[in-house]
Amino acid sequence: MLMFLLFLAFFILFTKPAHAYLDPGTGSYIFQVAVATFLASGYFLRNKLSDGISLLKKVTSKFTSKKKEDDK
Amino acid sequence: MTNKGCDTVDAASFRDPSGFIFSKNGSIYRQINKVYQDDYDLLLSSGLFHDLVKNNYLIPHKDISLSHKQTDDAYKIIAPEKIGTISYPYEWSFSQLQDAALLTLDIQLFAMEHGMSLKDATAYNIQFHKGKPIFIDTLSFEEYIVGSPWVAYRQFCQHFLAPLSLCAYTDIRLSQLLKVYIDGIPLDLVSSLLPRSTLFNLGLITHIHMHARSQSKYSDNIVSIKEKSLKMSQYALKMLLLNLRSTIVKLKLKVSKTEWGHYYTFTNYSNSSFTKKKKMVSDYIDMVKPKSVWDLGANTGEFTLLASKKKIDSVAWDIDPLAVEYAYQQVKKTNETHLLPLLLDLTNPSPGIGWAHKERKSFVGRGPVDLVMALAILHHLSLSNNVPFDQTASFFASLAENLIIEFVPKGDSQVDKLLKNREDIFDSYDLKSFENAYQKYFKIVKKDHIPGTKRTMYLMKRKTV
Numbered sequence: 001m002l003m004f005l006l007f008l009a010f011f012i013l014f015t016k017p018a019h020a021y022l023d024p025g026t027g028s029y030i031f032q033v034a035v036a037t038f039l040a041s042g043y044f045l046r047n048k049l050s051d052g053i054s055l056l057k058k059v060t061s062k063f064t065s066k067k068k069e070d071d072k
Numbered sequence: 073m074t075n076k077g078c079d080t081v082d083a084a085s086f087r088d089p090s091g092f093i094f095s096k097n098g099s100i101y102r103q104i105n106k107v108y109q110d111d112y113d114l115l116l117s118s119g120l121f122h123d124l125v126k127n128n129y130l131i132p133h134k135d136i137s138l139s140h141k142q143t144d145d146a147y148k149i150i151a152p153e154k155i156g157t158i159s160y161p162y163e164w165s166f167s168q169l170q171d172a173a174l175l176t177l178d179i180q181l182f183a184m185e186h187g188m189s190l191k192d193a194t195a196y197n198i199q200f201h202k203g204k205p206i207f208i209d210t211l212s213f214e215e216y217i218v219g220s221p222w223v224a225y226r227q228f229c230q231h232f233l234a235p236l237s238l239c240a241y242t243d244i245r246l247s248q249l250l251k252v253y254i255d256g257i258p259l260d261l262v263s264s265l266l267p268r269s270t271l272f273n274l275g276l277i278t279h280i281h282m283h284a285r286s287q288s289k290y291s292d293n294i295v296s297i298k299e300k301s302l303k304m305s306q307y308a309l310k311m312l313l314l315n316l317r318s319t320i321v322k323l324k325l326k327v328s329k330t331e332w333g334h335y336y337t338f339t340n341y342s343n344s345s346f347t348k349k350k351k352m353v354s355d356y357i358d359m360v361k362p363k364s365v366w367d368l369g370a371n372t373g374e375f376t377l378l379a380s381k382k383k384i385d386s387v388a389w390d391i392d393p394l395a396v397e398y399a400y401q402q403v404k405k406t407n408e409t410h411l412l413p414l415l416l417d418l419t420n421p422s423p424g425i426g427w428a429h430k431e432r433k434s435f436v437g438r439g440p441v442d443l444v445m446a447l448a449i450l451h452h453l454s455l456s457n458n459v460p461f462d463q464t465a466s467f468f469a470s471l472a473e474n475l476i477i478e479f480v481p482k483g484d485s486q487v488d489k490l491l492k493n494r495e496d497i498f499d500s501y502d503l504k505s506f507e508n509a510y511q512k513y514f515k516i517v518k519k520d521h522i523p524g525t526k527r528t529m530y531l532m533k534r535k536t537v
Contacts, residue, residue: 021088022192027287028226032312033302035278036221039315040308 083430230256275319362442369449461509
């Protein structure tokens with residue numbers, strides 16, 4: 001999973017070069033993009049998973065309370 | 073750099089074409105060049121400058137007439153608020169460096185909300201002012217281009233994460249590597265010095281170990297990052313910054329309770345001799361009325377507080393990184409605004425380093441101050457380090473016009489401890505020899521015996537040549 005996401009992160013698009021005086025370091029610059037993209041995907045997936053679990057809990061609790069009413 | 077009359081351009085201020093620091097008649101100014109005009113105007117119009125200054129994140133400044141300009145490409149001249157003693161990251165304790173790191177990240181996050189970004193993340197952008205870290209480089213901000221990676225990521229890792237992780241996981245003394253590596257500690261070196269347990273720390277395995285491997289992979293620089301045109305979303309950059317932040321917050325020094333207890337006991341040592349010594353020093357300070365004080369061998373700053381509580385800008389210099397750490401934690405706890413604890417080995421003080429030995433000033437180069445205190449330190453210099461009285465006197469005279477110094481004779485338990493396991497070759501370590509040597513450089517203004525001890529306290533004033 002980790003390797004897959006890192007591979008995705010290396011998929012590149014065009015952008016404007018920096019005007020900063022500082023040398024960012026080639027390895028650091030490229031690595032940063034991979035890490036940041038992975039972290040962002042990780043947080044995104046975790047949030048979506050959390051939303052999905054909350055929705056599932058809501059649906060199952062409604063189903064459970066309806067079943068209890070029917071059993072009465 | 074060029075001089076204009078009696079104006080001097082700061083020796084450290086040459087890398088960024090956006091502008092530079094210069095001094096004129098003892099005051100500090102910053103020239104903002106026309107090439108930085110758009111970014112500077114955005115800094116103000118976006119509200120970022122106002123918000124940073126309001127939160128005490130960025131040093132405030134006054135606008136000054138362009139007649140002070142040093143070169144024709146000047147856009148504006150500003151006068152930043154004056155900082156007391158300038159200090160450098162290799163003189164900071166663990167928590168000082170950690171707070172400086174967190175401030176840098178918080179400023180970057182703040183800047184992004186205003187459409188700007190830091191173009192560098194050097195630890196030399198931070199100074200300690202009124203007891204807290206503050207960002208001093210007003211020209212470090214540039215327009216944030218959405219999609220751009222953070223140009224300062226490498227520098228941040230090397231200047232901040234590297235020494236902090238070495239102190240936390242390997243040895244607290246390794247922050248001194250910042251003196252050797254002026255642009256931060258190389259990550260491959262850090263990676264080799266950190267223990268294997270850091271491989272279980274997600275932040276360190278990412279930003280140190282894997283980061284070092286990536287640097288090594290691209291070290292020939294054959295790949296042009298402009299041609300690769302890398303892009304990342306603002307959200308991704310924010311996640312990176314938050315991840316760096318949480319990695320740094322979680323780093324802690326491994327100090328046992330007994331080790332901390334030693335400092336706590338020392339600062340609460342309250343026998344009557346100690347109290348009388350404190351009163352004596354306080355009275356001497358009142359006689360001198362200094363604007364600035366350096367306390368040498370200050371330990372946790374117990375005596376430095378005597379000056380700082382009188383609202384005098386004071387620095388507590390000590391060789392022990394844990395003593396400095398303890399002192400800084402007390403400064404934070406008590407909101408002490410005039411005390412700065414710093415690390416210093418008096419027998420090997422901070423040298424002038426960087427380009428032409430001038431970028432970062434030596435310890436002596438950041439003086440003189442009005443008053444130096446050398447309490448219970450002279451015997452360490454004279455006996456443990458064999459430095460003759462004449463040389464310590466000459467050295468102290470170069471630092472300040474006024475000196476408070478404590479002579480601890482043989483027969484005192486602290487001196488006897490130093491001589492216990494070595495041959496006593498110090499025949500002229502006595503009060504009379506001490507006074508004779510020091511009176512070549514100083515006039516003795518006051519001399520008092522400390523009751524209940526064998527020690528003598530002096531207030532001295534440097535002789536005019």
